Amino acid sequence: MTVVRKNTEVVETRGMPAAAVPSASPDAGEASPSTHDLSKSPRSLRSRIFGQLVSFGFVGALAFVVDVTIYNLVRATVLQDSPIWSKVVSVAVATAVAWLGNRYLTFRRERSPQAFREGVLFAVVNVIGLFIAAGCLFISHYLLGFTSQLADNISGNGVGLVLGTTFRFAAYRWLVFSPRSRTLRLTHSTHRSVRTDSGANS
Incomplete structure (x- = not known):
């Protein structure tokens, strides 16, 4: 006769006392989404970021x-x-x-269900990116004295554009569409599901 209780399997045989041995979890061998995200290889992560850069x-x-x-x-x-x-x-x-x-x-895999908050952060990041480009133009034109149209284009649409775009991508990747917040949501959902299943089986 075999009786299974949560994470313990009780085995009873004729003439021998029952022995309690740990039973394998029904989900053993299957990594949760959060574990999978946290255990990505550096090569896979670089490939993911490269794909995001292209997009x-x-x-x-x-x-x-x-x-x-x-x-x-x-x-x-x-x-x-x-x-x-x-x-x-x-x-x-x-x-x-x-x-x-x-x-x-x-960032379709990292997007937050809170679209309004995400949209506000996105707008703020874009305003900061605009200030970065304008700041490069201001420094070049008014502080360094490079007042030609070519110099303005190099500072504003060259250096400023590169720095502003770099900032925006980093802010999108690690703030607006943060993988960490996505992982935390998945972990919370997994724990809540485990608690619900445990309560149903008790």
Whole structure:
């Protein structure tokens, strides 16, 4: 006769006392999602980040095209005398496209169910990235005295763009769409499921 109680298997044989031996967990050998995420090899992690960089570049290029297209469309129609507001509208639409692209493509496995919080963080990161590019232009033009159009393009659209883009990707990867928060959610869900199953079997 064999009786199984949670994690202990009681074996009873004729003429011998019952012996309690640990039983294998029904999920033995199957790594939980959180364990799998934490145990990735460096090579796999580098491959994952490279794929995200490629997707990030694609989404950024798409957002740039949307920005330019919307700006010229609005500037030529409803806001003919307002180039600044035309740019505000085009940047707002391009930022929304970038957020959706990164949320559902680049970082689709890490995205948070709290879309509003994620969207706010995304907007804040983009504002900081804009300040980085503007700061490079300010330092070059006003502090270092490089006032030519070529120098402004190198500092603002060259150095500033590279630094701002690098900051945005790092912030997206480790703050806005954080793998750590995803792992914590999976771990919490796994523990809650284990407690529910244990309560049902007791």
